[in-house]
Amino acid sequence: MIELPVEYISKSEEETASIADNFSKEIESGSLIALVGELGSGKTFFVKKLAKILGFDGYVSSPTFTILNIYEGELPIFHFDFYRLKDQVDIENIGFYDLIREDGIFLVEWPEKARSLFPEWYYQITFDILGKDTRNIKIEIIK
Ligand SMILES: Nc1ncnc2c1ncn2[C@@H]1O[C@H](COP(=O)(O)OP(=O)(O)OP(=O)(O)O)[C@@H](O)[C@H]1O
Ligand SMILES: [Mg+2]
Numbered sequence: 001m002i003e004l005p006v007e008y009i010s011k012s013e014e015e016t017a018s019i020a021d022n023f024s025k026e027i028e029s030g031s032l033i034a035l036v037g038e039l040g041s042g043k044t045f046f047v048k049k050l051a052k053i054l055g056f057d058g059y060v061s062s063p064t065f066t067i068l069n070i071y072e073g074e075l076p077i078f079h080f081d082f083y084r085l086k087d088q089v090d091i092e093n094i095g096f097y098d099l100i101r102e103d104g105i106f107l108v109e110w111p112e113k114a115r116s117l118f119p120e121w122y123y124q125i126t127f128d129i130l131g132k133d134t135r136n137i138k139i140e141i142i143k
Pocket of ligand 2: 043044045062081109
């Protein structure tokens with residue numbers, strides 16, 4: 001287990017992969033993880049690593065156009081990207097509120113528009129670009 005909140009400076013993809021590895025030990029069925037950060041900051045990269053650690057050995061792609069990808073790991077992994085959704089009504093229409101009450105791990109890129117539908121607590125990981133290969137990565141619990 002890791003003490004939260006925690007903040008890392010990652011200087012490479014490999015370092016981010018090991019942060020994902022540490023974080024994977026925290027989560028359990030029903031965990032929701034909001035992934036915050038500008039374009040190209042590493043949200044999808046983090047999901048790729050986490051999905052692999054959680055037992056999915058297929059291809060993880062960005063759900064920018066599909067809104068939701070589902071991967072079969074040890075638990076189902078729901079990978080949302082709300083970048084292109086206009087408002088909360090769209091998010092309700094995809095059944096988000098009911099989905100996050102199922103068994104699984106829920107990863108949400110661009111969570112801002114969906115926050116009012118989130119559970120009473122969830123993880124949030126914030127990625128800041130410090131340089132080409134350098135990221136500040138903060139992991140906290142939001143209540
Ligand atoms: N230290 C690092 N940790 C993670 N990714 C890194 C790091 N250094 C460079 N990168 C690169 O940053 C890019 C992050 O792209 P990614 O698609 O994950 O961004 P994103 O936050 O999901 O963007 P979007 O908002 O467009 O979905 C990848 O090309 C990755 O290789
Ligand atoms: Mg992405």
